[in-house]
Amino acid sequence: MSGEKEYLKSYDKEMYEKPSVTVDLLVFTIVDDRLKIVLVKREEYPFKDMLALPGVFVNIDETLDGAAKRGIKEEAGITDIYFEQLYTWGDVNRDPRMRIISVSYLSLTPSEKIQLSIGQRTSSVELYDVEELLTSDAKLAFDHKKIIEYGRERIKNKTEYTQIAFEFLEEEFTLPQLQKVYEILLGKSLHKANFRRKVMPMVEETERMTMGDAHRPSKIYRVKENTIVV
Amino acid sequence: MSGEKEYLKSYDKEMYEKPSVTVDLLVFTIVDDRLKIVLVKREEYPFKDMLALPGVFVNIDETLDGAAKRGIKEEAGITDIYFEQLYTWGDVNRDPRMRIISVSYLSLTPSEKIQLSIGQRTSSVELYDVEELLTSDAKLAFDHKKIIEYGRERIKNKTEYTQIAFEFLEEEFTLPQLQKVYEILLGKSLHKANFRRKVMPMVEETERMTMGDAHRPSKIYRVKENTIVV
DNA sequence: TATGTTAGTACACTTTTGATACTAAGTCAA
DNA sequence: TTGACTTAGTATCAAAAGTGTACTAACATA
DSSP states (O other), X not given: OOHHHHHHHTTSTTSSOOOEEEEEEEEEEEETTEEEEEEEEOOSSSSTTOXXXXXXXXXXXXXXXXXXXXXXXXXXXXXXXXXXXXXXXXXXXXXXXXXXXXXXXEEEOOGGGOOOSOTXXXXXXXEEEHHHHHHSXXXXXXXXXXXXXXXXXXXXXXXXXXXXXXXXXXXXXXXXXXXXXXXXXXXXXXXXXXXXXXXXXXXXXXXXXXXXXXXXXXXXXXXXXXXXXX | OOHHHHHHHTTSTTSSOOOEEEEEEEEEEEETTEXXXXXXXXXXXXXXXXXXXXXXEOOTTOOHHHHHHHHHHHHHOOSSOEEEEEEEEOOTTSSSSSOEEEXXXXXXXXXXXXXXXXXXXXSOEEEEEHHHHHHSOXXXXXXXXXXXXXXXXXXXXXXXXXXXXXXXXXXXXXXHHHHHHHHHHHTSOOOHHHHHHHHGGGEEEEEEEOOSOSSOOXXXXXXXXXXXXX
16 A cells, blocks of 8 residues: 555544654763763563653643653753754564654753752652663663663764764863863763864853862863854 | 653553654655655645655554655665664644654665556656755645755765765766765765775775766776775 | 867875873972 | 972974875777
8 A cells, every 4th residue: 555545544543553652861961970861760560660761751732842841851850951852763562561652862961950859759760870871781671771872872973073062061161171071972081182172163261260179270161152062 | 740650651552642653755866966855746635736755654563664664665666775764753733634743764775776656556756856846945745845854964964974875876886976976965066086085995996897988988886895884 | 180078196285183292380298 | 388299281293184286098079
């Protein structure tokens, strides 16, 4: 049967059995120089007591981006945050209960903005070390480990050809801090002088400097107005 | 309400009204040195007589990739073809009949592989010039113009940092042909000597050359075994 | 055999990237 | 108060990658 005909048939809403659609959220941040992700511990079967990505069902009158935004607010307590659609996962048996198609969203934030466990939720929402999750043989609920791997990879790639790394920092930062973020995301150490030369065009000095450290203070910078971060 | 709770509630399949899920296909190719895309002319309302992306509904026991593969076969008659998931479109009113979430797939092929209008379909499936569609104020059905723009952009970007351009060529090709493909995809002309130096590591000579042209013949190449095309 | 046309290459020049090795400015302990 | 320690920041050279010019090569055709 042709796709066109199927389109037409679909006018009768109940002709086909429909999958459910959820949005799963990958909220990444950096704490103690480590990449972390927000996960929830499941309290019910299937996958009871296992870690899972936070997620919400997409309401019938709600856009995907809208559902993502709502989910990020509900789970991580953040309202203004960078997020982008990551990938849509549609394996038939990814949820043992029924057919669920999951649109995953990638979201990056400085850790200071995260407010876990807001509202009346009983389940625990926590930050987990990403490299630890991915290199250990820890099992996650559903296909969520694969999704996290995919998100981790996207971050690494986009770090190379965009300014996405800035999303992990607050408005003001030092160049050593910025370099550290790049090193965490890329998984390798960078050459100081070359790194500086590269980011210089995208940042501007403030008049302030760090204080109190037992070494030379560093200048505090912010992102230049016209820098396209993502 | 928390996302977790929603997950649990969802165990009752019929608790929420579900959207429909389709896969929309962007099959790109190159004909006469122009980028083309496969479109169908709609035969029914809504958007009767307007051009639209071919698409299929995702069956309840079918993966997204599976649905895409099926659609590409039904609409363009191709079985072995490069394709990747592009983006998932979820605006609430993108289809006036009902809520439809569309997972779009990007697919590239040499034009020789395309077999339009196979089977018993009545509607017309044709190739359309992409730049012409996008620069004119031609209206397409649904949000399909926006989707094509997005796909066009993805091709341009991936041309810059992958070897995706090879997907438009058959197994054997000359370097001038390859350069032309790059120029079409990037929308600008390239410097011959530099282009050659850049692609040389990825191709290997055959023993054959072009014949019959009123100028110097060119060597025929193929992709080197170990080249990662996408 | 000369001409037009496209294929292919040699080489000089510029820009970007990579690495070394230095100087600068704070804290802290002797 | 001074020197040891630590991290911040810079000057400079070398290598690699990219760009542009100008050439030579090999065909068909008149």
